[in-house]
Amino acid sequence: LNHLSIFIIQICLQVAQWLAPLPHTFASLTATTRAMDIGQTLLDFSRMYYQDHIKSMADKCIELASDTTNSMWERISKKWTEYYEN
Numbered sequence: 001l002n003h004l005s006i007f008i009i010q011i012c013l014q015v016a017q018w019l020a021p022l023p024h025t026f027a028s029l030t031a032t033t034r035a036m037d038i039g040q041t042l043l044d045f046s047r048m049y050y051q052d053h054i055k056s057m058a059d060k061c062i063e064l065a066s067d068t069t070n071s072m073w074e075r076i077s078k079k080w081t082e083y084y085e086n
Contacts, residue, residue: 008046011042012035012038
């Protein structure tokens with residue numbers, strides 16, 4: 001989970017705690033349902049934001065690190081082979 005998702009879950013839990021002392025009437029159930037719907041909407045938004053903005057950048061960084069590591073390993077292997085062949 002990313003930081004935004006954790007923050008949203010904390011908000012939903014806080015709202016649920018605020019609503020818990022209310023008697024179980026139709027109004028309190030409606031308020032609870034609305035709070036859960038808002039929380040789900042925020043969670044969906046955070047997932048969408050993560051997929052569109054953060055994951056795309058993170059994937060590029062991971063790919064760059066992987067390519068750099070592979071390139072470095074190839075150079076080290078080549079130097080190591082040259083050293084032992086001479």
